[in-house]
Every structure is written in C-alpha cells, then in structure tokens.
Amino acid sequence: MAEPGLPAAQRAPALVFAGFLLLIAASAAVLFTEKLGLGPASVRDFYLGSEARFTEPRSLAGLLETAVPHLVAIPLVLFAVSHVVAAAGALGPRAARWLTGLSFALALAGVAAGFGVRWVAPWLAWTKVAAFVGLEGLLLGWALLLTGAAWPWPRAASGARRDLEEPGRQRRRGLEPTSAVHQERLGAGRLGEGQAGRPPLDHHGLG
Amino acid sequence: MGRARAPVRAFLCFAALAVASLLVQRASGGALAPAEVELHYLGAGPGEGLPRVALWEELHAGAFLYGIVLFMVGSLLPSCRLRPAVRRALYAAAVVAALADLASPFLVVALGGGGAVRVATTVLSAMALLSAIGAVLATFGSGEPAGGERARG
Numbered sequence: 001m002a003e004p005g006l007p008a009a010q011r012a013p014a015l016v017f018a019g020f021l022l023l024i025a026a027s028a029a030v031l032f033t034e035k036l037g038l039g040p041a042s043v044r045d046f047y048l049g050s051e052a053r054f055t056e057p058r059s060l061a062g063l064l065e066t067a068v069p070h071l072v073a074i075p076l077v078l079f080a081v082s083h084v085v086a087a088a089g090a091l092g093p094r095a096a097r098w099l100t101g102l103s104f105a106l107a108l109a110g111v112a113a114g115f116g117v118r119w120v121a122p123w124l125a126w127t128k129v130a131a132f133v134g135l136e137g138l139l140l141g142w143a144l145l146l147t148g149a150a151w152p153w154p155r156a157a158s159g160a161r162r163d164l165e166e167p168g169r170q171r172r173r174g175l176e177p178t179s180a181v182h183q184e185r186l187g188a189g190r191l192g193e194g195q196a197g198r199p200p201l202d203h204h205g206l207g
Numbered sequence: 208m209g210r211a212r213a214p215v216r217a218f219l220c221f222a223a224l225a226v227a228s229l230l231v232q233r234a235s236g237g238a239l240a241p242a243e244v245e246l247h248y249l250g251a252g253p254g255e256g257l258p259r260v261a262l263w264e265e266l267h268a269g270a271f272l273y274g275i276v277l278f279m280v281g282s283l284l285p286s287c288r289l290r291p292a293v294r295r296a297l298y299a300a301a302v303v304a305a306l307a308d309l310a311s312p313f314l315v316v317a318l319g320g321g322g323a324v325r326v327a328t329t330v331l332s333a334m335a336l337l338s339a340i341g342a343v344l345a346t347f348g349s350g351e352p353a354g355g356e357r358a359r360g
Contacts, residue, residue, distance in 0.1 A: 009285035010281075010285070013277065013280075013281025013282045013284075016277055017281075020271075020273065020278070023274070027266045027270060031260065031263050031264060031267060034263070069268075076275065077271065077275070
C-alpha cells in the first residue's frame with residue numbers, strides 16, 4: 001500500500017476543511033434536535049403537524065426552502081471531501097467508492113424522506129432519522145479521514161520519524177518501507193505517480 | 208496550470224461576489240451598527256431576542272460558505288506567485304476572521320451586548336476573505352510560486 005498523505009502545502013486547507021465539516025455536522029445535529037426532535041414520533045409531528053404542539057402540516061414551499069440549499073450544499077461538500085481523501089490515498093479505492101456512495105445515498109434519503117413523511121407514509125420518519133444519524137456519522141468519519149490524510153505536519157512528514165524505523169518493523173506495522181516509498185516517488189518524478197490505483201496529484205493536490 | 212486559470216478565476220469571481228453580497232446583505236440589515244446588531248439578536252426587551260435555533264442556522268449556513276471558500280482558496284494559494292509568509296498570513300487571517308464571525312452572534316447573546324464585536328467580525332471576515340481571494344485571483348498560475356516553496360510537499 002502506498003504511503004497515504006497530502007502534499008505539505010495542502011495540509012492546512014484540509015485540516016481547516018475538516019474543522020468546518022465538524023462545525024457543519026455539529027450545527028446540523030443541534031438544528032435537527034431543536035426543530036424535528038429526537039425520535040421518529042416528533043419527526044412525524046414536525047412534517048404532519050400536531051394538535052398538541054399547535055403546528056400545521058409542512059407546506060411544499062416550506063420543505064423546498066430547506067431541501068434546495070441542501071441539495072446543492074451536501075453534494076458539494078461530499079464531493080470535495082471524498083475527492084481529497086481519495087486523492088490522498090487515505091482509503092483504498094474500493095472503500096472510498098463505498099463510503100462515497102453511502103454518503104450520497106444517505107444524503108438523498110435524508111432529503112427525500114421529509115417529502116415522504118409528508119405525502120407518502122408517516123413511517124418514513126424512521127428513514128429520516130436513520131439517514132440523518134448515518135450521514136452525521138459519515139461526516140465525522142470523513143473529517144477524521146481528512147485529518148488523517150493531512151497528518152502529520154510537514155516536519156514529521158519529511159519522513160524523519162519513520163526513517164528511524166527499519167523496513168521490517170515498518171512492514172509489521174502495515175507500512176510500506178519508507179525507502180521504497182521514497183524510491184517510488186523519486187523514480188516517478190511526481191508525487192503519486194506510479195502508485196497503483198492512485199493518480200498523480202497536481203499542484204492543487206486534487207488529482 | 209494554464210488551462211486551469213480560466214475556470215479558477217471564474218470560480219474566484221463568484222466566491223468574491225458571494226462574500227461581497229453577504230456583506231451588503233448584512234449591511235442593509237443593519238449589521239454595521241452595533242445598536243442594530245444588538246436589537247437584532249437581543250430584541251427590544253427580555254424574551255424578545257432571536258431564538259437560539261436561528262443562531263445555529265446562521266452558524267450552519269456560514270460554516271458551509273466559509274468552509275468551502277477557505278478550502279478552495281487554501282488549496283489554490285500554494286500555486287500562487289506569493290511569498291510563503293504572505294500566503295500563510297493571508298490564509299490564517301481569513302480562517303481566524305471566519306471563525307470569529309461564526310462565533311460572534313453567540314458572543315453577543317452570551318454577553319447581552321457587544322454588538323461592536325459582530326460589526327468588527329462582519330467587516331474583518333469579509334475583508335480577509337476578499338483579500339485572500341483577490342490575491343489568488345491576481346497571482347494564480349502566473350509562473351512558479353515565489354519563495355522557492357513549491358506546492359507539492
């Protein structure tokens with residue numbers, strides 16, 4: 001397996017983006033809890049209205065007001081983060097495909113479930129909750145992967161620490177011997193070139 | 208790099224427009240006057256302030272906008288003909304200003320005042336982001352990055 005990681009110059013923006021992902025996920029969790037509630041029953045009440053809470057069923061305009069920006073924002077965020085994590089080699093191609101597909105599927109399910117609860121079947125409130133919780137978990141996972149791809153910082157990334165370990169010990173830890181990675185990189189002439197399943201990174205580090 | 212210049216610049220123009228529009232939108236709502244800011248968040252009397260959920264909505268939308276713009280600008284800066292120290296300063300200022308701007312509504316509510324803080328973060332975040340975007344816009348792809356530091360680590 002090739003040594004994962006982003007080029008030094010791309011680490012700061014990746015870490016910043018990971019931080020903002022966490023902010024987005026945390027604020028989404030607060031908003032979901034405050035507006036829709038914690039369980040399927042309160043989610044159902046939110047969309048269908050509740051006499052006890054003196055609320056009306058949600059209108060199409062009201063649902064679209066939330067759905068439209070999310071249909072732009074969530075795919076854009078998922079595209080950016082999955083692209084960087086995959087380009088950094090922080091995940092294998094198969095795992096990256098699965099995680100990306102699952103993230104997009106949960107995002108779509110989350111947006112669609114609101115309309116489903118309102119106009120198709122109230123039990124879809126379970127789908128809404130499951131999709132939201134799943135997407136929150138995946139956002140946290142993406143943020144961690146992004147942090148992992150950006151870590152360590154440039155000084156450590158120069159290989160100074162890993163170079164101290166002999167190749168056999170590195171293999172036991174599941175790492176490519178550093179000398180082999182250096183040889184591969186130097187031989188290819190460009191970062192990432194010649195590594196199986198990993199396209200070369202351009203100046204932006206975005207493949 | 209040459210092929211990337213046009214779409215990158217087009218993206219940056221839109222990003223600059225988004226930041227400028229946000230500033231104008233806020234300014235038209237009184238965000239440049241501390242008293243107006245305090246009235247907006249705290250209300251005219253007890254219990255009339257903005258609901259807490261509205262503060263989180265503001266944070267949610269702002270984190271998306273700032274997150275994407277800062278990520279893109281930060282990724283492009285290493286390919287700009289700017290001194291590394293200038294690049295770092297521009298980016299750090301933009302990140303700190305954006306975070307301060309996201310936190311300032313909560314600060315106003317927690318302090319029960321301090322509208323000037325929100326005014327300052329509104330102006331500083333816009334200026335810092337516009338400076339970073341402008342720097343990338345002016346120098347992206349115009350030869351090798353300055354200072355002997357290449358984008359690739």
